[in-house]
Amino acid sequence: MNHREGNVAQPLAALDAPVPVDIATIATPRREASALAAVRLVLLRDLRLAFRKRSQLVQPLAFFAMVTLLFPLAISPELARLRELAPGVVWVGALLGSLLALEFLFRDDAHDGTLEQYALSGQSLTALMFAKTLAHWLLTGLPLALMAPLAAVSLGVPAAALPGILLAVAVGSVTLSLIGSIGAALTLGIKRSGALLSLLTLPLSLPVLIFGARATQLAIQGASFLAPLELLGALAVLGLTLAPLAAAAAVRISLE
Amino acid sequence: MNWTWFHRLASPPHVYTLAARLTPWFAWPAALCIAAGLWGGLVLAPPDYQQGDGFRIIYVHAPSAWMSLMVYVTMASAAAIGLIWRMKVAHAVAASCAPIGASFTFAALVTGALWGQPMWGTYWEWDPRLTSELVLLFLYLGYIGLRAGIEDPQRADRASAVLAVVGVVNVPIIHYSVTWWNSLHQAPSVMRLGKPQMPAAMLVPLLLMLLGFTLLFIALLLTRLRGEVLARERAASWIREVVRT
Numbered sequence: 436m437n438h439r440e441g442n443v444a445q446p447l448a449a450l451d452a453p454v455p456v457d458i459a460t461i462a463t464p465r466r467e468a469s470a471l472a473a474v475r476l477v478l479l480r481d482l483r484l485a486f487r488k489r490s491q492l493v494q495p496l497a498f499f500a501m502v503t504l505l506f507p508l509a510i511s512p513e514l515a516r517l518r519e520l521a522p523g524v525v526w527v528g529a530l531l532g533s534l535l536a537l538e539f540l541f542r543d544d545a546h547d548g549t550l551e552q553y554a555l556s557g558q559s560l561t562a563l564m565f566a567k568t569l570a571h572w573l574l575t576g577l578p579l580a581l582m583a584p585l586a587a588v589s590l591g592v593p594a595a596a597l598p599g600i601l602l603a604v605a606v607g608s609v610t611l612s613l614i615g616s617i618g619a620a621l622t623l624g625i626k627r628s629g630a631l632l633s634l635l636t637l638p639l640s641l642p643v644l645i646f647g648a649r650a651t652q653l654a655i656q657g658a659s660f661l662a663p664l665e666l667l668g669a670l671a672v673l674g675l676t677l678a679p680l681a682a683a684a685a686v687r688i689s690l691e
Numbered sequence: 692m693n694w695t696w697f698h699r700l701a702s703p704p705h706v707y708t709l710a711a712r713l714t715p716w717f718a719w720p721a722a723l724c725i726a727a728g729l730w731g732g733l734v735l736a737p738p739d740y741q742q743g744d745g746f747r748i749i750y751v752h753a754p755s756a757w758m759s760l761m762v763y764v765t766m767a768s769a770a771a772i773g774l775i776w777r778m779k780v781a782h783a784v785a786a787s788c789a790p791i792g793a794s795f796t797f798a799a800l801v802t803g804a805l806w807g808q809p810m811w812g813t814y815w816e817w818d819p820r821l822t823s824e825l826v827l828l829f830l831y832l833g834y835i836g837l838r839a840g841i842e843d844p845q846r847a848d849r850a851s852a853v854l855a856v857v858g859v860v861n862v863p864i865i866h867y868s869v870t871w872w873n874s875l876h877q878a879p880s881v882m883r884l885g886k887p888q889m890p891a892a893m894l895v896p897l898l899l900m901l902l903g904f905t906l907l908f909i910a911l912l913l914t915r916l917r918g919e920v921l922a923r924e925r926a927a928s929w930i931r932e933v934v935r936t
Contacts (some may be wrong), residue, residue, distance in 0.1 A: 617857055621850050625840045634836055635854065638829040639861050642868035649872075670864070681857050684774075688849040 473558045474566040481570035484543075491539060495532040495575050496582050502528040503586040514591030521590040522651035526644050528586060529579045529604050530611065534633055536575040537615040540567065545623050545689070554690055560683040568616040568679065576608030592655050599654030603664055607647040609671040613678035614639045620685035642670055704929040706780050707920045710913040718910035724903030731896030739893075745809045750897060752802035754904035755795045756820075759827055760862070762792030762908060766834075767859035770852035782848035783923060785855060786838065787915035791908060793831035799824055819870040826865050830858045844923065 468476070485492055506524045507517055517524075544550045544567075553563045583604040584597040592600070618636035622628035646663040653660035699705045732750035739746040766788035773781035803821050804814045815821070837854055841847035889897070924930060 617853075621837060621854055622840070624846075628840065631833070631836050631840050634829065635833045638826045638833065638865070639857070641826060642861075642864050645868045645872045666868075673864075677860065681853055685850060685853050688846055688853065691846055691849070 468558070470559055470562045473556070474562050474569075477553075477563050477566035478570050481567060482573065485570070485574050492574060492578070495536045496578055498535050499528045499532040499579055499582055499586065502531060503589060507590070517590040518592060518655065521587055521592050521655060522648040524590060525583050525586055525600065525604070525651055526607075526648045529583060529608060529647075530637070530640060530644055532579050533575055533608055533611045533615060534636060536571070537619045537632060537636070538629065540571050540616060540619040541623055541686070550623075550686055551690055554687060560686060561679045564616060564620075564682040564686065565675075565679040568612050568682070571616065572609055572612040576612050577605065579608055580605035587651075587655075593657075595657065596651075596654040599660050599664075600651050603647050603650040603654065603660065603667060606664065606667045606671055607643045607650075610643045610667070610674045611640055613671075613674035614643075616682040617678055617685060620682045620689065623686065623689035643667065646670070701778055701780055703780060703783075703920050703924050703927070704933060706783075707917055707933055710917045710920075714910055714913045714917075717906045717913065721903050721906035721910050724899050724906060728896045728899035728903050731899060732893075736893045736896055737890075742810060745806065748802050748806045750900050752799060752806060753897060754900045755799035755802060756824060757901060758904050758908055759792060759796035759799050759824065761905070762788050762795060763827065763830070763855075763862065764859060765912075766792060767855040770855040774849060774852040774856070779848075779923070780920070782852065783916055783919040784912070785852060786848070787912055787919045789831055789835050789838070791911050791915065793828060793835065795904075795908075796824060796828045796831060800828065819866075819872065822872075823866045823869045826869070827862070830862070834858070 503524055506520060510516065510520065541550060544553075554560055556563075580601055583600050587597060587600050588594070615636050618632050618639075621635060622632050625631060646666045650660040650663035650667065653663065700709075728750060733747055736747070738744050766785045769781045769784040769788065772778055773785060800821065803824065807816055807821075808814050834851055834854055838847050838851040841850055921930065921934070
């Protein structure tokens with residue numbers, strides 16, 4: 436029952452504390468929460484649960500750092516060469532790191548029936564999916580974006596390019612989380628879905644990779660990276676409008 | 692307007708017999724068109740002044756590439772119909788499309804690579820159209836993988852339908868982002884309105900091949916659809932009446 440609370444060191448009282456979202460509050464017809472309030476509750480709940488399992492939070496970041504380490508070892512320690520490869524390394528690392536975290540997006544909620552409760556709550560499942568995806572981005576996309584400049588520095592990228600890299604990864608990872616939410620929802624209930632999940636989401640993520648790597652490359656060259664950044668923003672807006680709909684449809688199908 | 696013909700499409704036995712009856716009407720014209728197109732393209736058409744005889748692979752490559760996209764759109768449309776109106780037969784159509792589309796995509800990739808060896812000096816060039824074709828192959832494989840991964844057939848239908856619809860929204864985005872990324876390929880030279888750059892002796896066989904491949908797709912689809920319907924309805928009693936061994 437309490438398989439979420441992996442951290443044994445926590446006092447028992449904290450473990451037994453009511454799970455932050457009270458489905459009854461959302462669903463009771465008498466005190467029906469607005470969609471916005473429901474989004475906020477789900478968001479806070481996901482963040483709180485994630486912070487109770489900190490080791491899981493760090494995994495994508497450690498993975499990202501590890502991938503970055505592989506390239507100098509495999510190719511060459513020359514900074515001049517690494518600088519050329521830096522956009523690709525940073526983006527492939529961010530893409531894989533974000534993919535790695537996707538498995539956790541719905542798995543626990545599907546296991547313990549929370550997703551079913553969401554679907555039955557009478558709230559728009561689309562809005563709740565948006566909240567979950569937003570939480571996922573705050574927990575993986577944003578940390579990866581903060582980590583990207585570090586990885587870039589280790590590859591010999593000049594300091595002037597770092598804000599651009601941070602911005603590009605931050606905007607691009609929104610779309611990655613959104614696409615990932617569709618893939619994670621579709622593969623719900625499939626055992627050992629890891630490889631399938633990457634086969635579903637990676638082809639759809641290619642535009643983000645292309646524009647993101649281009650923005651990073653331009654930032655490193657000291658040129659204006661506004662054009663690819665705007666395209667990344669456009670992809671994020673398109674994803675924000677459509678992806679939660681698809682994810683909600685996929686979750687409903689998995690519950691049928 | 693009388694819609695009974697449309698409503699009858701929701702009935703598996705009707706679809707099964709209809710598909711069986713229609714198949715020869717598409718298969719034979721497809722064979723004729725492809726035979727005529729191949730003869731026209733490989734024998735009658737003059738060699739290209741730059742590419743010599745190497746250009747002749749276009750008679751297989753271009754129709755395959757064209758079909759790879761068209762099958763995807765057909766699959767996504769069928770999937771959307773199945774998703775919206777909960778029509779089982781539409782899901783069966785989508786399921787039958789996927790392997791055909793993946794095969795056409797694979798054929799387009801292989802012929803593209805074979806053409807690239809003498810023309811570009813390499814089998815694989817990271818050219819935008821080849822790259823988007825490769826991505827399309829992965830989209831098909833993902834669709835087939837998802838369908839195979841879910842055990843419950845109805846859930847598999849609906850989940851893969853969502854994926855197909857998501858994919859069809861993404862195909863143009865992927866295509867244009869890849870084009871923007873890199874452009875080496877020669878500009879499209881077939882469908883120029885007004886003045887096609889190809890002489891008629893080259894163009895007519897190509898159009899015949901396009902028509903032939905489209906008809907071939909329909910014939911294959913109808914055949915696969917029959918198998919799909921049989922597999923799905925294997926417990927139904929009508930099968931004993933329709934299928935006589």
